[in-house]
Amino acid sequence: MTMQGTKITVSDDGTLNVPNDPIIPFIEGDGTGPDIWAATQLALDAAVKYAYKGEKHIVWKEILAGEKAFNQTGEWLPQETLDAIQEHVAAIKGPLTTPVGGGIRSVNVAIRQLLDLYACVRPTRYIPPMPSPVREPEKVDMVIFRENTEDLYAGIEFESGTEEADKLAAFLTREFGSKVPEKAGIGIKPISAQNTKRLVAMAIEYAIANDRASVTLMHKGNIMKFTEGAFAKWGYEVAKERFADQTITEQELWDDFDGKRPEGKVVIKDRIADMLFQQVLLRPDEFDVIATPNLNGDYISDALAAQVGGLGMAPGANIGDGCAVFEATHGTAPKYANLDKVNPGSLILSGAMMLTYLGWEEAAEALHKALAKTISQKRVTYDLARQMPGATEVKCSEFAKALAENLS
Numbered sequence: 001m002t003m004q005g006t007k008i009t010v011s012d013d014g015t016l017n018v019p020n021d022p023i024i025p026f027i028e029g030d031g032t033g034p035d036i037w038a039a040t041q042l043a044l045d046a047a048v049k050y051a052y053k054g055e056k057h058i059v060w061k062e063i064l065a066g067e068k069a070f071n072q073t074g075e076w077l078p079q080e081t082l083d084a085i086q087e088h089v090a091a092i093k094g095p096l097t098t099p100v101g102g103g104i105r106s107v108n109v110a111i112r113q114l115l116d117l118y119a120c121v122r123p124t125r126y127i128p129p130m131p132s133p134v135r136e137p138e139k140v141d142m143v144i145f146r147e148n149t150e151d152l153y154a155g156i157e158f159e160s161g162t163e164e165a166d167k168l169a170a171f172l173t174r175e176f177g178s179k180v181p182e183k184a185g186i187g188i189k190p191i192s193a194q195n196t197k198r199l200v201a202m203a204i205e206y207a208i209a210n211d212r213a214s215v216t217l218m219h220k221g222n223i224m225k226f227t228e229g230a231f232a233k234w235g236y237e238v239a240k241e242r243f244a245d246q247t248i249t250e251q252e253l254w255d256d257f258d259g260k261r262p263e264g265k266v267v268i269k270d271r272i273a274d275m276l277f278q279q280v281l282l283r284p285d286e287f288d289v290i291a292t293p294n295l296n297g298d299y300i301s302d303a304l305a306a307q308v309g310g311l312g313m314a315p316g317a318n319i320g321d322g323c324a325v326f327e328a329t330h331g332t333a334p335k336y337a338n339l340d341k342v343n344p345g346s347l348i349l350s351g352a353m354m355l356t357y358l359g360w361e362e363a364a365e366a367l368h369k370a371l372a373k374t375i376s377q378k379r380v381t382y383d384l385a386r387q388m389p390g391a392t393e394v395k396c397s398e399f400a401k402a403l404a405e406n407l408s
């Protein structure tokens with residue numbers, strides 16, 4: 001076992017070959033990133049050591065992005081960082097700052113788009129005894145598959161008053177008779193069949209492999225017919241084209257089976273986005289896997305996180321065909337930077353997703369159990385302590401240490 005570590009490789013059939021000492025690149029992140037990364041590293045190392053009695057260990061390799069990269073190299077997202085992620089197959093990152101209304105475009109989004117990490121996978125699962133705003137939080141167990149490369153996140157937008165915006169407005173009016181308010185800023189929302197279908201296919205494959213009852217296509221297709229509406233249409237199409245034997249539409253379920261799901265079939269249904277926001281609160285057990293375009297996915301991720309403790313408990317993964325980057329749903333929470341205060345739970349759970357991706361299920365399982373035990377002891381960071389009567393508030397680093405103690 002060397003400290004230099006060994007690279008993960010991918011076989012032609014897509015299987016990962018993971019050595020006992022894989023090199024995993026990490027991006028520390030801006031704002032509270034360094035605090036939560038340090039806590040996460042401690043928790044992941046402890047879980048791996050506990051699960052494999054020292055036979056396996058991760059060799060961490062720092063790569064730069066965001067403010068740290070800019071300060072050290074003059075670039076926000078060096079090519080070297082993208083190359084390292086691709087070369088090492090799996091990476092983990094803290095949050096990175098994106099300014100509002102101007103300045104650089106999102107480095108987080110750029111990583112996803114440039115590496116074609118087309119699915120943003122965000123599970124929301126309740127861990128008792130966390131207080132929750134919903135009446136029956138134990139029924140909350142949903143996994144979002146958010147399209148990660150297109151939609152309004154494509155970055156095709158033009159600032160109000162610029163020559164480009166005026167030209168585009170004039171073109172739309174002249175060619176199509178479209179009315180654009182004078183001096184409007186304009187954004188374009190591309191949604192394609194190929195990107196929708198690969199995302200929905202991954203969501204259906206996940207549902208089949210994990211014995212989930214349904215995949216809900218979340219969209220605003222009544223208003224945005226040819227983008228969000230097309231997303232739902234293409235979602236149903238890919239279910240029929242590729243998974244005809246394993247899926248059934250909600251319509252067929254009612255027409256042919258009186259609403260009773262035949263064993264082994266995943267129900268494909270769709271819901272209009274605004275209405276779904278209330279149904280996931282009132283009847284969370286009716287939803288399992290949710291597949292949705294980029295912007296809806298961004299909104300519903302944070303909303304679902306609220307049902308299970310908030311953004312401190314919301315993990316995620318950006319997955320493509322060749323590599324994956326694991327990161328929390330939340331951002332840099334800048335007002336808490338360097339206070340050793342925020343909840344590292346989201347990044348730790350993202351790390352557990354990474355361990356599962358590597359096939360290190362025993363370590364992932366150990367991490368989940370230790371996290372649940374720490375929460376049941378009410379040794380929690382400020383965000384959970386303020387919702388949990390009788391809790392002992394601990395710092396970010398102390399939470400990771402408590403979790404490591406609870407592994408044994």
Ligand SMILES: NC(=O)C1=CN([C@@H]2O[C@H](COP(=O)(O)OP(=O)(O)OC[C@H]3O[C@@H](n4cnc5c(N)ncnc54)[C@H](OP(=O)(O)O)[C@@H]3O)[C@@H](O)[C@H]2O)C=CC1
Binds near residue numbers: 036344
């Ligand atoms: N993937 C990424 O890297 C992401 C980056 N961002 C970026 O982050 C910056 C800040 O974004 P903002 O919209 O404020 O959202 P944030 O997610 O950074 O934080 C908003 C609030 O959520 C709560 N919160 C977030 N993380 C935690 C945590 N780990 N533990 C406990 N509570 C937490 C805090 O709530 P409270 O104030 O109630 O304590 C915090 O003030 C922006 O630049 C944005 O672009 C945003 C999302 C994702």
Ligand SMILES: O=C(O)CCC(=O)C(=O)O
Binds near residue numbers: 098107301
């Ligand atoms: O890139 C950003 O700054 C925000 C990203 C975001 O909100 C998300 O991925 O959920």
Ligand SMILES: [Mg+2]
Binds near residue numbers: 298299301302329
């Ligand atoms: Mg978001």
